[in-house]
Amino acid sequence: MAVFEAVLELADDHLVLGHRISEWCGHAPMLEEDLAMPNMALDLIGTARTLYAHAGALEGQGRGEDELAYLRGEREYRNCLLVERPNEDFAHTMLRSLYFAAFMRPYWLAVLAQSVDEVLRGVAGKAEKEMAYHIRHAGEWVVRLGDGTEESAARMLAAVEALHLYTEELFESSAVAAVAEADGVLPPRAQMRAPWQAVIAEVFEQALLAVPQGGPVLRGGRQGLHGEGLGHMLAEMQVLHRAHPGARW
């Protein structure tokens, strides 16, 4: 049961961030990014689907990806707070993706090398490459916005100030994750700190940004304690399935 909940945390991270990024579809500042953003949203949602299906199988109660994604309320969602933060502007969106992908890339590499779970190793082989691209795409934008115009630099700095306090939660293993880690299913989240810091330091140096040291930390997503925005996001995401249970297209 703990392993099911740990895989669910991972699935929720991917679905929530994927949905957030998909909100740019049709609204991006240029055509090229209007195609790039859904590409990346679909990477994340594709990973979430496999993880939900796998979580449902681990739970063994007959719940599939639709039940897990569409029929849980915000208090039952277990994603970290970073991924649910609103898009705001391109600086916020790109920094949020960079923070997440820089964590997930070494995470999937560790799953690939060490996990006893064959399904998760399969997911990792694909997702690791996707995260490498997300790091590159988001990283290049962070560099150009940070080392860009006066306005873009100010927006990038505001994004760092708004989002950095959510990064600590990435490295914290919840009680259920700790069980999955002890079982060799998932790697310890704290192990990702060094590779994450290396990626962020390299990008921030080029972007003329300082990596914040210390400061306040916000957490609670793994306990289902979310910001106000997640409820609105889930309402929009789930309304069709709740109004027409089992609807297909």
Next chain:
Amino acid sequence: MTQATSGAMPLWEVFIRPRNGLSHKHAGSLHAADEVMALQAARDVYTRRGEGNSIWVVRSADIVASDPVQAGENFEPTADKIYRHPTFYEIPEDVGHM
């Protein structure tokens, strides 16, 4: 949208190689701030359906094009040189597909 970006960002031509052994073919164009962003955008815009395994981008402004006014003198003289087409000999069956 396009006005804001096309003014500030140069246009790039995108070439995709579908498979090893084939040549890069022109796929389209896009706007990007520099060559790194252009390659990235080309990947996102033109290879979403497995179109290729290699991308070239080149600034549209760097392409030297023939003058349409000279199309007649450039291309029409070849029209009556049909002997340049490889249609005057038979391929032995043993050669197979060519």
